[in-house]
Amino acid sequence: MPLSNIRIVLVRPTHPGNIGAAARAMKNMSLRSLYLVAPESYPSPQAMDRAAGAIDLLRDAVICDTLDMALKDCHLVMGTTARQRRIEWPGLEPDGCARRLLDGALEGPVALLFGQERTGLLNTELDRCHFVVTIAADKDFSSLNLACAVQILAYEIYRASQVYPGAHVSDFRDGRPVKGEEMQLFYRHLRAVLEQVGFLDPGNPRLLMRRLARLFNRAGLDHNELNIMRGILTSVQQNLGNLDKNTQE
Structure with missing residues (x-):
């Protein structure tokens, strides 16, 4: 199933509550594959409390020391960002990102990266991304809470999975x-x-x-x-x- 090949990767998360809330957001939208790269404080009771009914996602989460470990078998990687960079990466809207991920998931594991709460993804982490996605928000206050960002993009992925037939990238x-x-x-x-x-x-x-x-x-x-x-x-x-x-x- 394509959704099972979509990997949500939280890179260097600092607040365990956000990990739990992200797991709950994922389960709401039928996503089950959670990867954590160098979490600052995990496992944590706070993560368990915020996960509510998504304890199984936390139990099955893959903990990686490096981003390389989390992405080694992924052939398509998307990164989230709220700010402009010196070198622009190819960008997608959330709905376009969802469709691309579903296309890629037909062929194997794909990943959607979320950066640390304070810094977001570093440029070296964005180097691993084929595309970046930005969630539209107030230009004077565009930084979203980590779990909120996961919820929005997880919703777009789930919605696309219900209506989008897939482009079958393997055809070309x-x-x-x-x-x-x-x-x-x-x-x-x-x-x-x-x-x-x-x-x-x-x-x-x-x-x-x-x-x-x-x-x-x-x-x-x-x-x-x-x-x-x-x-x-x-x-x-x-x-x-x-x-x-x-x-x-």
């Missing part, structure tokens, strides 16, 4: 979607090659890798395309090695 893909851990390996490989050819200065990388991550996330590579990219990078490295040998000779 040659291979399976790429998992998060595979993309992270690709980015490390890409960075290493860019340093080798002198295109990226490791002492002053600026925002190059963030911009490239945004580009490839937007493209949505399938597994065959990823293998092609990795093959190109490996070929570059091999040819660089041959050049070094010829120079030495």
